[in-house]
Amino acid sequence: MLEILFFTVCLLACTAGSICGIGGGVIIKPVLDATGAMSVTSISFLSGCTVLSMAVVSVYKALKNKTASIDLKLATYLALGACAGGITGKMLFDQIKQMTGNDNQVGLIQAIVLVIITVGTIIYTLKKDKIKTWQFKNVFISLFIGFLLGMMSSFLGIGGGPINLVVLGFFFSMQTKEAALCSVYIILFSQLSSFLQTVLTNNVPSFEIITLAVMIAGGILGGFIGSFVNKKISTENVDKLFILLMVIIVFINFYNIYRFGF
Numbered sequence: 001m002l003e004i005l006f007f008t009v010c011l012l013a014c015t016a017g018s019i020c021g022i023g024g025g026v027i028i029k030p031v032l033d034a035t036g037a038m039s040v041t042s043i044s045f046l047s048g049c050t051v052l053s054m055a056v057v058s059v060y061k062a063l064k065n066k067t068a069s070i071d072l073k074l075a076t077y078l079a080l081g082a083c084a085g086g087i088t089g090k091m092l093f094d095q096i097k098q099m100t101g102n103d104n105q106v107g108l109i110q111a112i113v114l115v116i117i118t119v120g121t122i123i124y125t126l127k128k129d130k131i132k133t134w135q136f137k138n139v140f141i142s143l144f145i146g147f148l149l150g151m152m153s154s155f156l157g158i159g160g161g162p163i164n165l166v167v168l169g170f171f172f173s174m175q176t177k178e179a180a181l182c183s184v185y186i187i188l189f190s191q192l193s194s195f196l197q198t199v200l201t202n203n204v205p206s207f208e209i210i211t212l213a214v215m216i217a218g219g220i221l222g223g224f225i226g227s228f229v230n231k232k233i234s235t236e237n238v239d240k241l242f243i244l245l246m247v248i249i250v251f252i253n254f255y256n257i258y259r260f261g262f
Contacts, residue, residue: 002037003214010218011225014054018226019233020180020242022165024219025051025158027245030114030252033107034259040107041097042205044157045198046212048191050219051158055188057223062181065231074172075182077139079189081146086193088147089154094203108260110156115253117152121162122246124170125239133173145171150190162246176235176242 009031010024017024029047033040097106124131136142149164164183168174174182198204230238 003210005035005037006032006211007214007218010050010215011222014050014219014222015226015229016222016241016245017051018054018058018184018223019230020165020238020245022162022180022183022242022245024054024222025153026114026118026156026162026249028215029157030111030249030256033111033256034252036259038207038211039205040103040110042207044093044110045205046207046215047157048154048194049212050215051187052191052195053216054219054223054226055184055191057220058184058227059181059188061224061227062184062230065227070174070178070182070185074137074142075185077142078146078149078182079186081143081148082150082153082186082190083193085147085150085152086154086190087197089151089156089190090194090197092151092155093157104260108257111253111256111260114156114158115250115257117163118246118250118253121166122243122250124166125243125246128169131170133169134171135173136171141171146186149186150193153187153190154194162242162249165242176238177230180230180238 010028013027013031014024016022017027025047028050029043032038032043032047038046093106096109097103100106136145145167149167152163164186165176165179168179168182169176172179
């Protein structure tokens with residue numbers, strides 16, 4: 001029964017995540033935290049693995065089918081920065097866990113940060129037509145921004161989430177579909193580096209292999225479905241779906257703040 005729940009959550013989350021470029025983890029992580037079925041550490045790792053599998057499929061499909069055009073050179077600089085950020089974010093997670101000695105405290109911090117990021121994202125998305133954006137081309141700025149995105153996504157265990165779209169839109173003037181593809185490209189590198197860092201340092205948490213298998217299966221299938229749907233719908237509808245998901249995520253994280261904090 002638990003595996004069916006995990007598969008369904010990952011399938012729906014990664015379908016929506018692939019369409020909107022938010023990675024799916026920003027939905028998977030808080031939803032599974034809310035179930036209390038596993039520890040925060042295990043869910044963070046499994047969520048990252050699922051998002052990584054979704055990102056591989058989404059990037060492959062998008063580049064093969066030319067779903068949207070991106071500046072591959074810029075995206076690669078951001079992705080390289082995200083690699084270093086992914087490792088740093090995982091180290092930060094482990095450090096806070098060691099300091100608090102309590103999984104719930106880490107979950108509380110993650111939920112609070114996610115609420116702040118998500119609310120800020122909603123406000124930006126609703127007001128973006130009135131906000132002046134930039135179009136940076138500098139290599140070092142791109143690497144640094146990629147580093148920050150990778151660190152945040154790795155620490156939160158969400159892949160990339162809504163913050164990627166906001167940052168890519170504000171600093172690089174990317175439209176929604178271009179930002180969505182670039183975001184998933186960054187997620188691929190940040191989650192891969194975070195995964196390797198976890199494995200190589202022997203910090204893999206305990207979980208059932210069947211749970212990982214069904215989550216990855218849901219993530220991969222969701223990546224295929226999301227890439228297909230992304231080609232069929234307009235940018236306006238992508239924006240509407242994005243806002244809806246953000247509102248849902250805020251409410252789930254408020255529940256998690258209550259659950260972990262009280």
